Amino acid sequence: xxxxxxxxxxxxxxxxxxxxxxxxxxxxxxxxxxxxxxxxxxxxxxxxxxxxxxxxxxxxxxxxxxxxxxxxxxxxxxxxxxxxxxxxxxxxxxxxxxxxxxxxxxxxxxxxxxxxxxxxxxxxxxxxxxxxxxxxxxxxxxxxxxxxxxxxxxxxxxxxxxxxxxxxxxxxxxxxxxxxxxxxxxxxxxxxxxxxxxxxxxxxxxxxxxxxxxxxxxxxxxxxxxxxxxxxxxxxxxxxxxxxxxxxxxxxxxxxxxxxxxxxxxxxxxxxxxxxxxxxxxxxxxxxxxxxxxxxxxxxxxxxxxxxxxxxxxxxxxxxxxxxxxxxxxxxxxxxxxxxxxxxxxxxxxxxxxxxxxxxxxxxxxxxxxxxxxxxxxxxxxxxxxxxxxxxxxxxxxxxxxxxxxxxxxxxxxxxxxxxxxxxxxxxxxxxxxxxxxxxxxxxxxxxxxxxxxxxxxxxxxxxxxxxxxxxxxxxxxxxxxxxxxxxxxxxxxxxxxxxxxxxxxxxxxxxxxxxxxxxxxxxxxxxxxxxxxxxxxxxxxxxxxxxxxxxxxxxxxxxxxxxxxxxxxxxxxx
Ligand code: C2E
Ligand code: CA
Ligand code: CA
Numbered sequence: 421x422x423x424x425x426x427x428x429x430x431x432x433x434x435x436x437x438x439x440x441x442x443x444x445x446x447x448x449x450x451x452x453x454x455x456x457x458x459x460x461x462x463x464x465x466x467x468x469x470x471x472x473x474x475x476x477x478x479x480x481x482x483x484x485x486x487x488x489x490x491x492x493x494x495x496x497x498x499x500x501x502x503x504x505x506x507x508x509x510x511x512x513x514x515x516x517x518x519x520x521x522x523x524x525x526x527x528x529x530x531x532x533x534x535x536x537x538x539x540x541x542x543x544x545x546x547x548x549x550x551x552x553x554x555x556x557x558x559x560x561x562x563x564x565x566x567x568x569x570x571x572x573x574x575x576x577x578x579x580x581x582x583x584x585x586x587x588x589x590x591x592x593x594x595x596x597x598x599x600x601x602x603x604x605x606x607x608x609x610x611x612x613x614x615x616x617x618x619x620x621x622x623x624x625x626x627x628x629x630x631x632x633x634x635x636x637x638x639x640x641x642x643x644x645x646x647x648x649x650x651x652x653x654x655x656x657x658x659x660x661x662x663x664x665x666x667x668x669x670x671x672x673x674x675x676x677x678x679x680x681x682x683x684x685x686x687x688x689x690x691x692x693x694x695x696x697x698x699x700x701x702x703x704x705x706x707x708x709x710x711x712x713x714x715x716x717x718x719x720x721x722x723x724x725x726x727x728x729x730x731x732x733x734x735x736x737x738x739x740x741x742x743x744x745x746x747x748x749x750x751x752x753x754x755x756x757x758x759x760x761x762x763x764x765x766x767x768x769x770x771x772x773x774x775x776x777x778x779x780x781x782x783x784x785x786x787x788x789x790x791x792x793x794x795x796x797x798x799x800x801x802x803x804x805x806x807x808x809x810x811x812x813x814x815x816x817x818x819x820x821x822x823x824x825x826x827x828x829x830x831x832x833x834x835x836x837x838x839x840x841x842x843x844x845x846x847x848x849x850x851x852x853x854x855x856x857x858x859x860x861x862x863x864x865x866x867x868x869x870x871x872x873x874x875x876x877x878x879x880x881x882x883x884x885x886x887x888x889x890x891x892x893x894x895x896x897x898x899x900x901x902x903x904x905x906x907x908x909x910x911x912x913x914x915x916x917x918x919x920x921x922x923x924x925x926x927x928x929x930x931x932x933x934x935x936x937x938x939x940x941x942x943x944x945x946x947x948x949x950x951x952x953x954x955x956x957x958x959x960x961x962x963x964x965x966x967x968x969x970x971x972x973x974x975x976x977x978x979x980x981x982x983x984x985x986x987x988x989x990x991x992x993x994x995x
Contacts, residue, residue, distance in 0.1 A: 431543070433459035434471060436482035436494045437510075442533060446481060446510060453540030464488050465497060472501050478550070479543060484511035484518065492522060499526045504553050506546035510539070570644040572622055573629035581643035585653055585703045588641075592655070592696055599696035600663035602652040603710035604670065607688040607722045608873045609648035610800075615840045615877050620680055624687065627678050635673050651707065660695060660727055667691045667725035675723070683876070690717035691725035699728040712736035719794055742795045745781065750804050754780050757812040758979035761988070762831075762950055762972040766964035770992060772829030774865070774972065775813050776979045777805065797835050806838045810847050814856035816982040825989040831863040831893060836870030840877055845884055852888045863891035863914070868899070871910060879910060886911045893950070898934060907945055915942050919953030922973070926958050932966075939967055 431450065437443050443461050450457055460475075462468050463486055471477075480498050484491035491509050498507050509522050509530040519530045528549070529542045568580035576584065585601070592599050606628065613621035625648065632642050632650065641653040652670070657663050670691065677684035692713025700706040709728040716735060717726040726732070749755055756778040761770045779787040796802040813832055820827055838844040848864075851857050864885060871878040871894075882892055893914035894907075898921055917938055921931045935951070942949045951963050954973030963971060977988065 428454060428456040431455040431457050431459075431547075432476065432478045433457050434468075434477040434480045435459055435461045436463065436468060436480065436486070436489070436491070437461055438463040438483065438486040438488075442483070442510075442512075445533070446536065446539070449536045449539050450543065453543070455540075455543070465493065468494060468497055472498065477505055479546060480505060480507045481510050482507065484509055484514045484522075491527075492518075492525060495522060495525055495527055504550055504557070506543075506550050508542060508546065510536075570646075573626050573644050575629050575633075575650075576641055576643040578643065578645050581641060581645075581651055581653065582703050584641045585706070588653060588655055589696065589701065589703075597655075598657040598659065599706075600652075600654040600657040600666070601694045601696070601706045601710045602654070602663075602667055602670070602725075603692045603694075603707065603714040604650040604652065604689050605714050605718065606648040606674075607690055607718070609687060611836055611840055611873050612685065612687075613648075614837070615874050616680070623680060624678055624685065628674065628687070631673050631676075632670065635669060649711075651710070657695065660693075663693050663695060664725060664727075667693060671723060671725065686872075688723040690714055690722050692717055692728065693725060694728040709733070715739060715798075718798070739795060742792055743799055743801070746779070746792055746796060746801055746805075749779055749781070750801065750808055753808075754782065755805070755808055755812075756780060756981060757809060757816060758981055759816070759830075759985045760972060760979040761977045761985075762829075762970055763976050765951075765960065765968055765971050768976065770828070770989070771970055772831060772863070773827070773985070774831040774979075775809060775833070777809055777833075778979075793835065797837055800837070802835050802837050803841060803843060806834065806844060807847060809833075810851055814851050814854075817857050817861070819982060820986060820989075823986045823989075825986055827861050829863050829891065830857060830861050831865050831891075833865045833895065834870075836866070836873050839866055839870055839881055840874060845881060848885060848890060849888055852890065862889075863893055865893045865895040865916065867895045868897065872906075875906070875909070882911050896952075898938060907941070907947075912945075912947060914948045914950060916950045916952050916972075917968075919973075922951050922953045922959055922963070923955075925962060926956075932962075935963070935968070936966055 433450070435443060435446070437446075447457060447459065460471050462471055480494075482491045482494045491511065491514075495507055498505055503526070506528045507526065509519070509527055510533060511530065512533040514522075514530055514532075522530060528546050531538055531542065568577060568583075569575065570577045588599055609621070609624065612624065625644070628650070629642070629644065632652070636642055636652065637654075639655050643651045643653070645651055654663065654666060671689060674687055674689045677686055679685070692710045692715070694700055694706045694710035694713060696706060699709045712732050712735075713726045713728040716732045717724050720726060758776045758778050759773040760776060762772040762774065763769060764771055777789055779789075779792055781787045793802070796805050809832060813830060817827055817830055834844065852862065871882075886892060891913045892911060893916055894912055895916050896918040897915040898918045915938060917935060921934050925931045925935060939949055948970065949968055950970040950972055951968050952972055954960055954963065954971040954975050956975060960971065960975055980988065
């Protein structure tokens with residue numbers, strides 16, 4: 421009985437059949453069933469292979485007994501090429517045993533030529549089943565893809581990277597060639613992500629992935645391990661020189677600004693490189709060593725590449741203990757706040773103090789901030805550390821005032837991460853409103869690079885800080901952008917000339933010129949200037965001669981604890 425259908429379903433039918441009469445019989449039944457058939461008949465294995473290769477099919481109907489072929493052989497050929505293609509045997513002679521064997525080998529059904537009533541329902545059922553199998557397989561492929569790829573960027577993830585790296589290592593061992601593993605971390609990403617929000621952060625990560633994909637070789641692997649950590653695996657590396665050149669290309673590509681909501685963002689990156697075989701011969705070791713080298717690159721001032729070395733191995737071991745020890749230190753109050761006086765030139769009166777944090781490490785003793793501040797910034801510990809500094813400064817300033825020391829100004833260092841964090845603004849506001857630090861006395865110091873991470877947000881937050889009556893100093897001035905045009909945009913009161921220019925000011929004519937220029941710039945913008953790191957009388961005299969009105973440095977006083985400072989004040993006043 422023909423099926424009643426309202427709409428014609430198209431069917432690409434591959435028929436394996438030697439008898440044209442049977443072909444016509446089957447076709448008629450199918451057409452009656454409402455199919456719009458497009459078909460090809462073959463009766464030899466070569467022809468079968470050819471049509472399978474050249475075209476996609478919806479279903480195969482195959483005779484069983486043919487002069488040059490048989491149904492089971494045809495079945496094997498079809499299933500080898502495409503497991504999902506439905507295969508139905510339509511035969512005049514097939515016995516039970518053969519039918520069972522055919523089903524076992526993957527045939528979907530078998531029918532007798534003299535009773536084709538089941539043909540159309542069988543085709544419909546098989547088409548529906550095939551659709552289902554295809555959907556299932558696609559879902560499985562998607563799952564497999566997701567297991568091996570990073571969802572945000574579509575790049576390989578750690579698992580796929582491990583896979584590729586293991587293959588690459590095998591290949592490199594055989595061919596005796598080298599590999600480079602680059603661990604890349606975006607320099608300003610954490611800050612941007614905190615300040616701009618995760619949507620913008622995600623956008624930036626995708627842009628970085630795209631940009632890097634464009635410049636890499638097809639055989640190299642770019643993977644994202646999470647956060648802003650990317651890894652590049654480069655094959656056929658002949659040595660450090662080649663790897664270094666490749667790393668510089670990557671840095672150059674990331675140096676170009678990223679455009680986000682019509683704004684230009686600068687990211688930059690730090691790259692650590694571990695080479696096979698020199699720096700490891702297995703996945704975990706190479707990744708770990710490349711990562712260590714990356715941290716070293718960050719400490720070297722970011723936006724550069726470094727190769728893994730034994731020195732870095734030692735430094736890394738230290739770094740990890742620093743991180744966990746520092747967590748403990750903030751809790752256990754092993755931190756100390758020291759104060760270094762600032763003084764007028766040439767007459768040497770105290771004009772202010774800079775608070776500098778110290779860490780009394782239970783084993784290593786007094787530890788300088790250059791060792792732990794970078795780790796604190798990297799890990800976010802700087803926020804709780806900064807909170808401790810502010811509270812301690814408030815406590816000490818009350819103590820100093822009670823001891824009769826007149827505090828003119830107290831400067832606190834803020835790292836970039838703190839500047840962009842609302843908690844810091846709240847804490848400053850809180851301190852100012854409680855009056856623990858007299859409002860005219862408080863100052864913050866921030867570096868140029870800190871401001872440039874996100875100039876717009878910096879302007880907003882610095883204005884908010886200024887509105888609280890807090891003064892703003894640019895720390896380490898001269899080492900960064902130092903451009904007049906940006907200085908005008910920020911609410912700044914003081915420039916602190918970086919120690920490096922003062923150190924050689926007597927001998928190095930260039931440094932003298934730089935200091936003169938900074939002084940002229942400051943005068944034009946009506947800013948105060950403090951020279952940092954004044955160690956000798958000659959430096960002191962020259963600075964005074966150049967018209968620098970304030971200084972800070974060992975010549976005058978080293979940073980000291982609050983109690984020592986109180987005695988220092990007393991001696992000063994007596995002198
Ligand atoms: P900085 O803000 O540039 O601080 C000045 C550094 O120069 C201090 O080092 C100080 O001890 C040192 N110094 C002062 N006079 C002289 C001198 O005449 N010669 C030489 N060679 N050095 C001198 P310190 O205390 O080791 O601090 C290093 C850096 O750590 C600071 O640089 C600052 O960036 C950071 N830091 C210190 N305390 C804090 C803090 O509480 N919060 C934050 N975020 N950063 C801090
Ligand atoms: Ca400072
Ligand atoms: Ca400084």
